[in-house]
Amino acid sequence: MRALRDPSATCPWGGEISHRSGPHGPGAQYDLSMTDALDTRSHVALLPPGAVAPLAQRRHLVTEVPGPRSRALHERRNAAVAAGVGSTLPVYIERAGGGVLVDVDGNALIDLGSGIAVVGVGNANPRVVEAVTEQVARFTHTCFMVTPYEGYVAVCEALNRLTPGGHAKKSALFNSGAEAVENAVKVARHATGRDAVVVFDHAYHGRTNLTMAMTAKAMPYKNGFGPFAGEVYRAPMSYPFREEGAITGEQAAARAIAVIDRQVGAGQVAAVVIEPIQGEGGFVVPEPGFLPAVADWCTVNGIVFVADEIQTGFGRTGVMFACEHEGVVPDLITTAKGIAGGLPLAAVTGRAELMDAVHGGGLGGTYGGNPVACAAALAAIAAMVDDDLPGRAKDLGELMLARLRSLAVDHPQIGDVRGRGAMVAFELVHPGGTEPDAAEAARISAACHRAGVVTLTCGTFGNVLRLLPPLVIDEALLTEALDVLADAVAGR
Numbered sequence: 159m160r161a162l163r164d165p166s167a168t169c170p171w172g173g174e175i176s177h178r179s180g181p182h183g184p185g186a187q188y189d190l191s192m193t194d195a196l197d198t199r200s201h202v203a204l205l206p207p208g209a210v211a212p213l214a215q216r217r218h219l220v221t222e223v224p225g226p227r228s229r230a231l232h233e234r235r236n237a238a239v240a241a242g243v244g245s246t247l248p249v250y251i252e253r254a255g256g257g258v259l260v261d262v263d264g265n266a267l268i269d270l271g272s273g274i275a276v277v278g279v280g281n282a283n284p285r286v287v288e289a290v291t292e293q294v295a296r297f298t299h300t301c302f303m304v305t306p307y308e309g310y311v312a313v314c315e316a317l318n319r320l321t322p323g324g325h326a327k328k329s330a331l332f333n334s335g336a337e338a339v340e341n342a343v344k345v346a347r348h349a350t351g352r353d354a355v356v357v358f359d360h361a362y363h364g365r366t367n368l369t370m371a372m373t374a375k376a377m378p379y380k381n382g383f384g385p386f387a388g389e390v391y392r393a394p395m396s397y398p399f400r401e402e403g404a405i406t407g408e409q410a411a412a413r414a415i416a417v418i419d420r421q422v423g424a425g426q427v428a429a430v431v432i433e434p435i436q437g438e439g440g441f442v443v444p445e446p447g448f449l450p451a452v453a454d455w456c457t458v459n460g461i462v463f464v465a466d467e468i469q470t471g472f473g474r475t476g477v478m479f480a481c482e483h484e485g486v487v488p489d490l491i492t493t494a495k496g497i498a499g500g501l502p503l504a505a506v507t508g509r510a511e512l513m514d515a516v517h518g519g520g521l522g523g524t525y526g527g528n529p530v531a532c533a534a535a536l537a538a539i540a541a542m543v544d545d546d547l548p549g550r551a552k553d554l555g556e557l558m559l560a561r562l563r564s565l566a567v568d569h570p571q572i573g574d575v576r577g578r579g580a581m582v583a584f585e586l587v588h589p590g591g592t593e594p595d596a597a598e599a600a601r602i603s604a605a606c607h608r609a610g611v612v613t614l615t616c617g618t619f620g621n622v623l624r625l626l627p628p629l630v631i632d633e634a635l636l637t638e639a640l641d642v643l644a645d646a647v648a649g650r
């Protein structure tokens with residue numbers, strides 16, 4: 159296991175204590191209310207007002223989960239928050255750091271979700287906290303379209319440099335993943351003068367009107383929300399576990415291309431949009447050869463190949479971007495989630511001639527590339543590079559896959575174990591076949607939650623349990639979470 163840079167010197171996730179931001183001594187206020195979950199060995203006595211101590215990287219339950227304070231908050235929420243907004247596990251979080259979430263009852267939970275693949279650099283990463291704190295005190299907003307600032311430019315430079323391909327690239331910044339996907343489609347349509355957009359079975363691209371149309375799953379994402387945007391066509395994915403018989407990546411690509419040709423014709427297609435590893439759809443890793451064959455066909459036919467790396471990006475799969483596993487160079491790439499350590503930011507990056515095809519003023523938005531989010535992104539990207547978080551994702555993935563594969567030997571309800579880097583999942587089926595068992599996935603996930611491990615499910619059939627730990631998680635903490643998971647699978 160690769161060590162994080164100098165892990166012993168300071169807690170790399172809880173925040174180096176800032177001695178610049180306020181007076182010490184009498185009058186300083188220390189928040190010790192969460193002492194149970196805090197690492198009281200370090201720093202607490204030196205804390206200036208407003209600073210918080212590093213979080214001990216351990217699981218620690220003091221009430222049932224959710225506890226009484228969370229339950230009380232949940233009642234308030236039910237009275238105030240629209241019912242359509244769900245929560246996987248209604249424990250209300252008060253603090254978080256590294257791989258630990260601390261709730262209002264003082265329970266410290268192990269985080270295997272990273273806020274849906276967002277806090278790869280660790281929750282409240284100290285470098286992100288410092289950069290955000292400094293930026294927020296300088297200025298919070300001007301609107302890049304009114305009076306610009308350097309942070310936006312620097313994030314675009316970093317994205318142009320880090321994304322696959324040595325060609326000239328440009329970027330534009332937005333607020334959410336769905337918005338990035340919408341804008342990739344705008345760019346592709348403008349640049350090609352064509353209308354059609356091709357997506358795949360099991361795809362997830364967002365909850366806006368166009369991206370709902372692009373998303374494959376009706377419940378809960380689309381049901382009752384139509385009519386949807388037009389000119390969206392769906393092709394079959396390469397889903398190795400669910401193929402009728404053996405099919406190579408190239409054959410699966412030919413099957414998809416035949417469907418596109420039949421439905422719409424290559425000459426009408428502006429963009430093919432695909433997640434290199436599907437996220438919400440079930441962590442579907444296509445057969446090798448599928449992505450390159452689809453990308454090549456796009457090139458031959460003048461179609462913009464868009465990689466939606468919103469969930470797979472920024473080191474998650476063991477390389478900076480998942481396309482790199484197969485040497486695929488997308489024309490456009492959409493990013494969000496892991497880009498800014500938890501602040502809302504998203505981007506479209508791609509070939510300069512495509513990105514520049516749009517007329518001035520054709521792309522933008524009030525908050526896109528907000529200066530605070532840009533400061534966070536620059537700090538998060540520096541942490542990913544300096545601490546080799548892609549390398550760490552690879553190591554964490556090996557640990558998780560090995561453990562899950564050995565678990566699958568004894569538990570026939572685990573039909574498939576798959577993933578790349580720290581994007582790992584297993585699929586629950588009725589033993590002996592491939593029939594999905596969503597109830598079993600829900601049972602295992604709920605047992606993990608009760609034991610203080612935050613897990614997420616996914617999949618078109620709701621039967622996939624996915625593991626997305628922060629890339630900075632302690633190896634021992636991850637192992638403990640996997641022990642809990644093993645007990646949950648076994649029904650212990």
Ligand code: PLZ
Binds near residue numbers: 336365438467468494
């Ligand atoms: N593309 C590949 O994974 C977001 C959505 C959770 P936003 N996935 C989590 C939910 O239930 O809303 C996602 C993604 C891929 C696009 C998106 C959309 O990103 O930032 O949620 O808009």
